[in-house]
Amino acid sequence: MADILKATPVREQDPKVRATNFEEVCYGYNKEEAMDEATRCLNCKNARCIQGCPVAINIPGFIMKVKDGDIEGAYEEIGKSSALPAVCGRVCPQESQCEAKCVRGIKGESVSIGKLERFVADYALENNISPKKAEKTNGHKVAVIGSGPAGLTAAGDLAKAGYEVTVFEALHELGGVLVYGIPEFRLPKDKVVKKEIEKVKELGVKFETNVVIGKSTTIDMLMEEEDFEAVFIGSGAGLPMFMGIPGETANGVFSANEYLTRSNLMKAYDNNYDTPIAAGKKVAVVGGGNVAMDAARTALRLGAEVHIVYRRSEEELPARVEEVHHAKEEGIIFDLLTNPIEILADDKGWVTGMKCIRMELGEADASGRRRPVPIPGSEFVIELDTVIMSLGTSPNPLIASTTKGLEINQRQCVVADDETGQTSKAFVFAGGDAVTGAATVILAMGAGKAGAKGIDEALSQK
Amino acid sequence: MYKIVKAEKLADMIYLMDVKAERVARHCQPGQFVIVKIDEIGERVPLTICDYDREAGTVTIVFQIVGASTERMSRLQEGDSFKDFVGPLGVASEFVTEDLEELKKKKILFVAGGVGAAPVYPQVKWLHEHGVEADVIVGSKTKDMLLLEDEMKAVAGNYYPCTDDGSYGHSGMVTTKIEQLVSEEGKKYDVCVAIGPMIMMKFVCLLTKKLDLPTVVSMNPIMVDGTGMCGACRLHVGDEIKFACVDGPEFDGHLVNFDESMERQTLYKTAEGRAWLKEKEGDTHHGGCGNCGGDE
Numbered sequence: 001m002a003d004i005l006k007a008t009p010v011r012e013q014d015p016k017v018r019a020t021n022f023e024e025v026c027y028g029y030n031k032e033e034a035m036d037e038a039t040r041c042l043n044c045k046n047a048r049c050i051q052g053c054p055v056a057i058n059i060p061g062f063i064m065k066v067k068d069g070d071i072e073g074a075y076e077e078i079g080k081s082s083a084l085p086a087v088c089g090r091v092c093p094q095e096s097q098c099e100a101k102c103v104r105g106i107k108g109e110s111v112s113i114g115k116l117e118r119f120v121a122d123y124a125l126e127n128n129i130s131p132k133k134a135e136k137t138n139g140h141k142v143a144v145i146g147s148g149p150a151g152l153t154a155a156g157d158l159a160k161a162g163y164e165v166t167v168f169e170a171l172h173e174l175g176g177v178l179v180y181g182i183p184e185f186r187l188p189k190d191k192v193v194k195k196e197i198e199k200v201k202e203l204g205v206k207f208e209t210n211v212v213i214g215k216s217t218t219i220d221m222l223m224e225e226e227d228f229e230a231v232f233i234g235s236g237a238g239l240p241m242f243m244g245i246p247g248e249t250a251n252g253v254f255s256a257n258e259y260l261t262r263s264n265l266m267k268a269y270d271n272n273y274d275t276p277i278a279a280g281k282k283v284a285v286v287g288g289g290n291v292a293m294d295a296a297r298t299a300l301r302l303g304a305e306v307h308i309v310y311r312r313s314e315e316e317l318p319a320r321v322e323e324v325h326h327a328k329e330e331g332i333i334f335d336l337l338t339n340p341i342e343i344l345a346d347d348k349g350w351v352t353g354m355k356c357i358r359m360e361l362g363e364a365d366a367s368g369r370r371r372p373v374p375i376p377g378s379e380f381v382i383e384l385d386t387v388i389m390s391l392g393t394s395p396n397p398l399i400a401s402t403t404k405g406l407e408i409n410q411r412q413c414v415v416a417d418d419e420t421g422q423t424s425k426a427f428v429f430a431g432g433d434a435v436t437g438a439a440t441v442i443l444a445m446g447a448g449k450a451g452a453k454g455i456d457e458a459l460s461q462k
Numbered sequence: 463m464y465k466i467v468k469a470e471k472l473a474d475m476i477y478l479m480d481v482k483a484e485r486v487a488r489h490c491q492p493g494q495f496v497i498v499k500i501d502e503i504g505e506r507v508p509l510t511i512c513d514y515d516r517e518a519g520t521v522t523i524v525f526q527i528v529g530a531s532t533e534r535m536s537r538l539q540e541g542d543s544f545k546d547f548v549g550p551l552g553v554a555s556e557f558v559t560e561d562l563e564e565l566k567k568k569k570i571l572f573v574a575g576g577v578g579a580a581p582v583y584p585q586v587k588w589l590h591e592h593g594v595e596a597d598v599i600v601g602s603k604t605k606d607m608l609l610l611e612d613e614m615k616a617v618a619g620n621y622y623p624c625t626d627d628g629s630y631g632h633s634g635m636v637t638t639k640i641e642q643l644v645s646e647e648g649k650k651y652d653v654c655v656a657i658g659p660m661i662m663m664k665f666v667c668l669l670t671k672k673l674d675l676p677t678v679v680s681m682n683p684i685m686v687d688g689t690g691m692c693g694a695c696r697l698h699v700g701d702e703i704k705f706a707c708v709d710g711p712e713f714d715g716h717l718v719n720f721d722e723s724m725e726r727q728t729l730y731k732t733a734e735g736r737a738w739l740k741e742k743e744g745d746t747h748h749g750g751c752g753n754c755g756g757d758e
């Protein structure tokens with residue numbers, strides 16, 4: 001170990017090379033590197049890192065096992081709290097969660113908890129180590145809506161507790177945002193997501209794809225006609241927002257959801273697949289979150305020159321630091337303090353440019369961030385052929401509008417208790433983005449766990 | 463997997479299939495659609511539900527070959543399966559939830575163009591089964607291209623076939639037939655439902671606006687998920703932006719911006735794609751409206 005204050009570096013694909021392919025950017029640790037990094041953990045008694053993890057993984061517990069080379073033991077430790085460690089190790093915003101709290105971080109760099117978690121999980125996937133299954137079922141049927149992180153976690157935990165669980169998914173693939181949103185180069189689908197879902201199947205969970213709750217059937221019908229005693233709603237926040245500026249229906253304007261769904265879920269980046277994508281030659285991605293970075297880096301890989309257009313400054317970019325760093329390395333251009341006001345199109349309706357206005361930061365707003373205000377007279381036009389709107393998403397009203405007595409708030413989010421996931425409707429629970437609005441994988445998993453616990457309590461009292 | 467229990471060629475380039483899809487068959491209503499995907503590499507293709515058998519758990523689809531996916535679908539046979547078949551999607555036709563007594567007082571005129579006869583059929587049939595006899599105009603290029611004629615006759619009030627080449631029924635476009643019925647024969651209708659290629663629906667709406675006849679159209683923009691998640695299907699209805707897959711596919715035709723929607727339909731039509739179409743299908747992508755020079 002060279003410098004104890006520095007984290008063991010992780011190997012990555014060269015930025016120039018990876019800008020032209022969809023292979024994973026980060027290679028992760030090997031066993032040697034992982035064991036090396038594990039020695040940096042102080043095995044704190046009052047481990048602050050655990051407080052930073054929304055599912056409270058016993059972090060020093062698993063890291064000590066890695067240090068000893070007992071990777072299987074480390075996996076078992078993580079498995080007590082997380083059903084998708086290979087996913088979280090890759091996409092958690094560690095810098096603001098577990099790693100933000102690590103004492104090592106006070107003087108030097110925090111222990112690379114996420115990379116260690118990823119290593120352990122990948123090792124388990126490669127070596128077919130399975131999670132522990134329930135001895136026998138308890139005969140109670142539970143339905144889970146949505147196969148994203150919230151639904152998968154709830155389903156996994158309930159199955160472990162002996163419930164007969166069926167997950168209903170609207171799309172033709174399982175995984176929610178993990179398959180339709182987050183790109184292959186950040187989260188491999190066959191190697192990681194599918195395999196991690198296989199583990200949930202091994203717990204005995206049944207999956208039915210192509211079932212849109214609210215259309216193919218409803219929550220009330222599941223309970224009345226198909227004998228499900230409880231339902232967990234993990235339907236996410238999939239509805240894209242647009243800006244409401246002129247020209248937004250022009251050809252070449254996409255929501256990030258559409259662009260990413262075409263590329264990820266439908267594999268349009270691979271010519272062997274039928275679904276087309278209009279990649280664009282010069283692309284502006286409007287927004288500054290993880291979704292914007294993913295859309296931008298996807299467009300780049302499809303051969304475009306890509307600009308991120310964001311109305312605040314770099315400091316306020318909501319995306320994970322690692323993603324912004326990777327995006328810059330790959331050659332994404334950041335047009336900060338810039339806000340679109342109109343999309344321009346030719347007489348056939350195809351995008352030709354975007355009129356923007358420059359912004360400056362004023363007083364702090366309700367979110368505590370300085371509010372961007374337009375600079376009068378600073379309008380200008382960027383010439384381009386494609387605009388990808390990445391302004392956030394909200395929950396789909398489909399389920400709420402077809403379920404009697406299910407309360408939602410003004411933001412279309414299902415109202416549910418933090419601790420138990422209980423909604424306003426008896427035996428119906430909810431969690432994840434459907435409740436919080438667009439958030440993170442690990443928060444959705446935490447909510448899935450809470451929901452599973454809530455359902456277990458409710459059904460054992462019945 | 464969703465098994466094809468019946469596969470039939472209805473006319474040149476037009477195919478009918480009954481597909482086993484119990485959840486869809488149990489709850490679907492006229493006006494709704496499904497999305498099908500042939501196999502792993504397939505696209506998600508939206509198709510209107512053309513009939514259903516709740517008992518047998520089957521759903522009928524009718525499609526026309528217009529490009530790569532529909533061509534691939536046409537090669538599927540009885541006993542083959544779709545990998546994915548999801549639905550029912552979209553909102554059912556408004557009359558399904560209307561007060562039946564009120565509905566029975568209404569005179570409804572259906573106008574179908576080309577393959578649009580297929581989605582019109584379940585609506586007319588539903589009305590017939592609920593004691594409402596609706597008039598139906600069906601337009602096609604030639605007599606051979608006329609779809610579901612016997613089925614339609616059995617459930618329609620008056621049935622008016624039209625062919626562009628005059629080989630059968632009224633000679634000419636569906637719009638001239640509407641004009642004839644309303645202006646010359648003095649027929650009174652309370653509502654018109656027009657389903658077919660966008661260009662046909664546009665011209666029907668231009669006419670019915672003049673005739674002051676409220677008109678419902680079924681929009682078929684490009685879609686991906688069909689559940690409100692991607693926004694690909696957005697269109698202007700009046701000043702508002704709607705998602706056809708969740709707010710529609712049926713809308714007030716007098717408020718729809720057809721020109722914009724037609725432009726949006728060309729989004730993935732590359733020069734190469736056009737060449738492919740021309741070579742494969744000549745000028746069959748045609749709705750029988752007479753205003754349509756193919757799908758351009």
Ligand SMILES: Cc1cc2nc3c(=O)[nH]c(=O)nc-3n(C[C@H](O)[C@H](O)[C@H](O)COP(=O)(O)OP(=O)(O)OC[C@H]3O[C@@H](n4cnc5c(N)ncnc54)[C@H](O)[C@@H]3O)c2cc1C
Pocket residue numbers: 091092093145146147148149150151168169170171175176177178181182183211212213214234235236237238260290291294320396398399431432433434438439440441442444
């Ligand atoms: C592009 C992108 C990048 C992201 N990057 C990160 C990141 O780096 N780190 C991070 O922590 N978070 C990231 N997020 C956020 C994170 O992915 C989400 O917060 C998380 O997936 C939410 O999980 P969920 O289970 O609540 O919902 P989802 O993952 O959205 O899953 C919901 C599932 O329910 C299904 N569904 C919806 N309605 C119905 C219905 N009516 N019937 C049946 N099924 C239904 C949907 O099809 C979907 O599969 C990103 C999000 C996006 C879009």
Ligand SMILES: Cc1cc2nc3c(=O)[nH]c(=O)nc-3n(C[C@H](O)[C@H](O)[C@H](O)COP(=O)(O)OP(=O)(O)OC[C@H]3O[C@@H](n4cnc5c(N)ncnc54)[C@H](O)[C@@H]3O)c2cc1C
Pocket residue numbers: 495505506507508509510511524525526527528529530531532533577580581681682683684685686711726727728729730735757
């Ligand atoms: C709600 C709805 C109901 C429909 N019902 C029927 C029906 O009952 N019978 C029928 O024959 N056709 C129907 N269509 C149209 C059908 O979906 C398209 O013809 C089909 O997707 C074309 O695919 P392709 O690969 O063969 O042709 P392509 O060459 O890919 O496209 C040919 C045409 O279809 C449009 N199209 C392509 N992909 C899509 C897509 N994913 N979604 C929508 N349109 C697309 C294109 O804009 C183009 O105009 C419906 C469309 C919608 C949206």
Ligand code: SF4
Pocket residue numbers: 052053054055056057059082088089092094097098099113114117442
């Ligand atoms: S799940 Fe996320 S927050 Fe928790 S330890 Fe792993 S990387 Fe950190």
Ligand code: SF4
Pocket residue numbers: 040041042043044047048049050059060101102103104111113
């Ligand atoms: S805070 Fe850091 S050093 Fe302490 S136990 Fe957690 S990871 Fe190890």
Ligand code: FES
Pocket residue numbers: 684685686687688689690691692693694695696705706707708
């Ligand atoms: S098809 Fe995606 S929102 Fe309508």
Ligand SMILES: [Mg+2]
Pocket residue numbers: 505529530531
């Ligand atoms: Mg196609």
